[in-house]
Amino acid sequence: MKRTKIVDLLSSTEYGKEVCVKGWVRTRRGSKAVNFIALNDGSTIKNIQVVADVEKFDEELLKQITTGACLSVNGTLVESEGAGQSSEIQANEIEVLCTCGADYPMQKKGQTFEYMRQHAHMRLRTNTFGAVFRIRHNMAMAIHQYFHEHGFFYFHTPIITASDCEGAGQMFQVTTKNLYNLKKDEEGKIDYSDDFFGKQTSLTVSGQLEGELAAMALGKIYTFGPTFRAENSNTPRHLAEFWMIEPEVAFIQKDELMDLEEDFIKYCVRWALEHCKDDLEFLNQFVDKGLIARLESVIKTDFVRLTYTEGINILQEAIKNGKKFEFPCTWGDDLASEHERYLVEEHFNKPVIMSDYPKDIKAFYMKINEDDKTVQGTDVLFPQIGEIIGGSVREESLDKLNAEIERRDIPMKDMWWYLDTRRFGAAPHAGFGLGFERLMLFVTGMQNIRDVIPFPRTPKTAEF
């Protein structure tokens, strides 16, 4: 008999129909006459209850049905006599496809996220991680759908690269060389001429620069792929391998960029509320009691738009009124997370898009304002998460870009192709980068970024 998914059975009212379900046991409750098996197949967070009359089944078979075991059940879909569910399956045949011993690491209650992280290959079977990864899939779909609907083309930028973008971070090197016997030149520097690519290469830290090339041809593009940072960041918001979304758009200005950032995030959050109701309700109950209310409030409120200078003024006013910060904040300093948190969580209590930062704390490619002091960066700051989006209008003038590269002493010898965009038909353009897992943190209410990616890579950890 063909298997029916549990998500479909639970919405069916074809009582009396013979069905086949396959899945993993969550719990079995026994009594003298009847056993109740909660079965889950991952198609939904909800289980289906399988009812097994004790007289119909061998005792040894029923004993094998422990938490985690894999079953195939043929039975009749019936209206439930119990209170907890409307329908259930009266079992006629039960086959144990694979038993699951008592040393199964996922038990039916009370494990910490730290414990489950060490068993990441099995944590996928829990309610929480099932919910998280169904939502992760849905967010990926929402992202593609949003950009597709709005005329963006999905553009694939390389994973292996010979440029280091904005110096965005430490990079993982890619080589086929024998690391125990490196060929070096007269100055003792490594000679890459006999390496696979004939030059030093690394895993990408951003697809933005290639994305800009594409925007200069296709108009509106986005990237969505893995990104790597070799920084020794030990926090609940950083990964060495994460997924980033980077749209890049020709012919837009700062206000339109901020509109795009806000509209895009709201679309994703709305998608989650519409498509992941059961999973969100579970997370709202067991992980973060304020989750659904927070998601609903984000799609209803207009994000605050303020400049860096206005933000500094608010912070200095707060200090004048007795607010204490660990770090100073005078004009020109980068904001520490305590400052961002004050603005987003205390002063405004809603998402903030901050723009026009001092040029020295931002990347070389950002468009310089007429004051020659600030650049058109537009970062979206979220409660709990901090910076969820980093965006900017790009400097399209070759002269200004070159001046900035020179001023910062940035090595551009492998980046001639990037500068060519400014030589041949340059267009005003803008874009942003969004860390996919940061979006996941916000949408799921999870606290640690290692729990919203299936197999996290962090310093000293590359298990599974």
Place this chain on the structure above:
RNA sequence: GCUUCCUUAGCUCAGUCGGUUAGAGCAUCUGACUGUUAAUCAGGGGGUCCAAGGUUCAAGUCCUUGAGGGAGCGCCA
């Protein structure tokens, strides 16, 4: 990278001021129970107290070093 906290049964934890044989709930095993909802009830088994060294008559408890993990900060997405 800096600061700080944690590590006791398969899991979640308690363990007082350093003092007898290290405890509980869940899981597992045995039994009871006529439909349960993380079922319930009775009973049994289960410990290298993270590792090494030290202080002490006596260390799960105090000290040193190390390993693993969490949180805060920095860097950032």
